[in-house]
Each structure stands twice: as structure tokens, then as C-alpha cells.
Amino acid sequence: MSNNGNSKSKLLSLLTGIAGFAFVVVLTFLGLLAITFFIGRVVPIDPVLSVVGDRATQEQYDAARIAMGLDQPLWRQFLTYVTDVARGDFGMSISTNRPVAEDLARVFPATLEMATLGIIIGVVLGVPTGVWAAAKQGTWVDQIIRVFALLGYSVPAFWLGLVGLAVFYAGLGWVAGPGRVDIYYEGLVDPVSGVLLIDVLLIGDTEVFWNALSHLVLPSLILGFFSLAYIARMTRSFMLDQLGQEFITTARVKGVSEWKVIWSHGFKPIRVPLITVIGLSYAALLEGSVMIETVFSWPGIGNYLTHALLNADMNAVLGATLVIGAVFIFINKISDVLYRVLDPRSKS
């Protein structure tokens, strides 16, 4: 009986937890929408002009003004905006003459492909580097890793991309140049998932696969370097916290090998906080890809955004901002939830 009541109250607390979480997520998304609305409608001196361009006639201008609903009060404009976005309508892009939502759906997988490979590189290299730095704390190994990681905070991504192209593509010829595949392979593969490496494997064309990979490897490595820097720094500081604990001293006194002390006693407890860090840096990579994509002419969302910026294509800018922001928030919240689910302390 008491057991039953206990599980009921557990279920209730779980439900209120989920409801509270959903409330926070909805509020954050509304905030995001409010920001993009504010940027699109309130900040520009004349939002109509930023949509129709300065060569429009007075009739075109007035038509656009009414079509945009600018004669309505601000709160109603915001309501219309929210319902439009909820229906997946981001307006038309003036540079591609297509709906922004369609454009975004086409370019997003390319970004996802690059960022995913980048985060894999960052995790595989960053975590061991951070653990190594913590194990060798205070030695020259630690200092070198510290400087290397701080470089990740100080190097402009676009500059590293340019230098990478000059050295590894033009100089050494180890990788392919800008773009996703060589020009004569372009359009050979039907986009199924939009992730080129997967699509190519689906039709089993190994030649295109290797070509696509050699285009992908340099931008992904550069993106990966930035997440490596962040992940290594965080891993180091988490590990130092653990290695200072008394149970580590106890294990060492008992004669446990140093390798085991570090990897099973020290590393195991930090796996959960590391998930949050990895989630955060994955989201940051989606953002970082804006600069990298511009340099590598990578047909992803970052390239789309910068093209739209230069053409003053406000609908496309706001649509891309909204999608990147939404993905950013989504990944952050997911890693938040994962942390709570996986952390044994939160189960009591």
C-alpha cells in the first residue's frame, strides 16, 4: 500500500518535472522567436525597404508593407509571425526566389555532416588529451596542452581554414579543395538523406565516396580542433577535481596501478558531466561552421546565412538564425536531460 503510494508520488514528480521542462523549453523558444522578430521588424529603420530593396516603386512598397502586416499593431504582428513559423513558413528568399524553409531543409544536412564528423574528431582526441594533461598536472606536458587548447580559443576559424587550404590543398595536395565534391561529380548523387557520405554509400559509388571524404576531411578537422580545445580543457579540470579526492589517494595507497587509478577511478565519475560538455560543443560547432563553410564554399546553412547577409535577404537571415538557434537550444536541453537521467545522484 505504502509502496503503491510511493510509486504514485514518484510518477507525479516525474510528470511535474516533464511539464516544468516543457514549459521552460516553450518559453525559451518563444524568447528566441521574440529576438528574431525584434531583429527583423524593430531594429531596421525600415523593414519594408530591407525586403523589397531600394529600387522598388511606391506601389510595390505599399503592397509589401501591407503583405508584411506592418499596418497591424506590434503584438498582432508577433502573433502572425509565431503562427507562420509554427506552420513552417519563413517567407520567401529574395536571392533564391524559393521559400526559405525549403532552402534550409536542403542546406542543413551538409552542415550536420561536417559538424558531426568534427565533434567525433573532437571527442576522440580531446578527452584523452584532457585526461593526459590532468595526469601530468604541472609538468611541461600539461603546459603544452594548455597552450594548445588556448590556441583553440584564439585562432580565427576562417584564418585557419584559409591557411589549411593553402598548405594541404594547394601546397601538399593531400586533400581536395573547396566544395563538397569535385565539379564533375556534382549532381550525380540524388539526395536521399542529404548527408552526402551516406547517400553515396547507399548507391555504392566508392569513387565519389572517397572524393567527398577528401573534401570533407579538412573542414571537419579544423572544426574538430575547436571542439578538441574546449573538450580537453573541461576534461582536464573535471579530472583534476576527481584526482584531488580522497578515494583516489586510498586507491593509490592500496597499490592500484596508475593507469587504473586514472581511467577507472578518476575517469568514470566524470563521464556524465562530459556529456553536457560534448553537447555544448556540438551545438557550438553548428555555429562555428558559419565561418568554415564560407571559406570552404561548403553548401551548408552557414554559407547560406552569409550569402543572405551580403544580399540583405532578411527573411533568409532570420530563418537561418532561427533554425540554428532552435537546434542550439534543442541540443543544450537534450544534454541537460541526459545529465539528469544519467547522474546517479539525481535518482535518490
Add this chain to the structure above:
Amino acid sequence: MTTIDWLLADSPTSRLQANAGRAYRMLRALMRNPLAVIGGIIILTLIFAAAFAPWIAPESPLGQNLEARLLPPSAEHWMGTDELGRDIFSRVVYGARITLVIVALVALISAPLGLIIGAVSGYFGGWTDKVLMGLTDVFLSMPKLILALAFVAALGPGIENAIIAIAITAWPAYARIARAETLTFRNSEFIAATRLLGASHSRIIVQHVLPLCTSSMIIRVTLDMAGIILTAAGLGFLGLGAQPPLPEWGAMISRGRTFILDQWWVATMPGFAIILVSLGFCFLGDGLRDVLDPKQGGKS
């Protein structure tokens, strides 16, 4: 009694002596940290280069000389020349001014803004706190660079708008820190005592709460400087920040992009300047954190 004795006195007789002594002790601790010293030297060099640019730079940053186009680095042109024959080293030196102005203005706008919002939020609590922190969290949950790009797109390209856009994306982190700091001493006895003496809320916040938040603020701002420089350079690279012919480092890299395969120095040299200065701020920030905030830094 020497100056050092006066600085290190155990029972300072004036507020000035106490503050000076604390600053001296922190400076000594900083000097023991090699990376912080390197960082400090880099920042001082930046300030020096910005202040004395006309005397350091051998040529004018804007003067064109089409006969000396795209010359490789040599004794005469340390960093080579660009496509209009301008000396890249001179432009990099003058670019220090632009970088310094951007960094200083962003810090001057966003740090006090975040500080006040955070302190007010933490001090009053309740609904004030909920509304202000809700706003802060929305901004914090947005990717900074994208938000800055969108703001510049709406405001129009230019260095002033780039500064405003970066400042708008930078303050929320400071508000969070200031609030967390304020919460730790909001209910402490010296605040209660000041309140009993009849001090107004604004007096308590300005005189007693804000000064206690500054040390963690300085650390955070210094660590953020690298990010601010990179964002500003990124905006310049995309053509949304400082406009040509201003010798802004990011814009210079963008100009050199066309020549990267044959005349590598045009795009590469300003990049080294960005890396050096950002790294300097990172080193200094790391060192400051170790000194001012021992519980967060490494236990070296």
C-alpha cells in the same frame, strides 16, 4: 619604513593602504605565473602599438603604391605588401588601434550592463529576478556569433554596429555571474547593517554589492576578450564590420583571401596578429583566475 613594508603591513591604517597592499600582493602572485606574464606583455605591446602607431609604423596604413604591389616579406617590408602596395606591417600596427577600440567599447558597454542587471536581479529576488533572469537566459541560449550576425544584418554593416551587436551578445554571461555573486552575500550581516543605518537600495547596490562582484567580472571579461576579438574579426572578414580602407585585421584577411595560394602573406600576417593578441588575453585571464579565484583554478 620602505614602500614594500607599507604595502605589506598586516594592519593597514587607511583604505588606500589596504587596497594598494592587496593589489601589490595580487601583482606578485601574477608575476609568479609565467603564462600570465607573457599575456600581460602581449597586451602591453598591443596598447603600446596602438598608442604610438604613427611612430612605429614605417609607412602610412592607407597610402597606396601600385609599383610595390604584392611584394613578399623582406627587410624593407617585414610582412610584405598588399594588392595596393600598402605595407602590411604598418597596417597591422594601425589595426591594433581598431582592435583595442572594439575590445574596450564592448567591455565598457556589456560589463556594466551585465553587472547592474545581475546585481539588481540577485539583490531584490522575487519577480524582478525571474523576469531579468528569464531575459538573460533567452539571450544566453542563443549562439553568440549568429545573434551578432543577425543584429548587424538588421543594423547595417559598419564598425559601430559591429560593436553594438557584440555588446548585445556579451552581457548575459556577466549578468549571470553578478547575480550568483550577489546571492552569496545578499543576506550577510554587513548588508543588513548598512540597511539598518538607513542606506537606500541603490546606495547598497552601488557602494557595497557591485564592488564585490568586480573581481570575478574582471576575470570573465579578460577571458572573453579573445572571443570578442574573434567575433569582431569574423564580422570584418564577412564584410560586415570595419569597412575598407580601415586596416581592421579581419577585413585584411578577407582582402588577402583572393591571393592566398600565390601571395600567402597578405592573408596570413594579420591572422598572426589576431592569434597573438587573443592568446595574450587568454593567458592573462587564466593567470588572473588562478590568482583572484583560487577555488576555480588548478591547484598548482
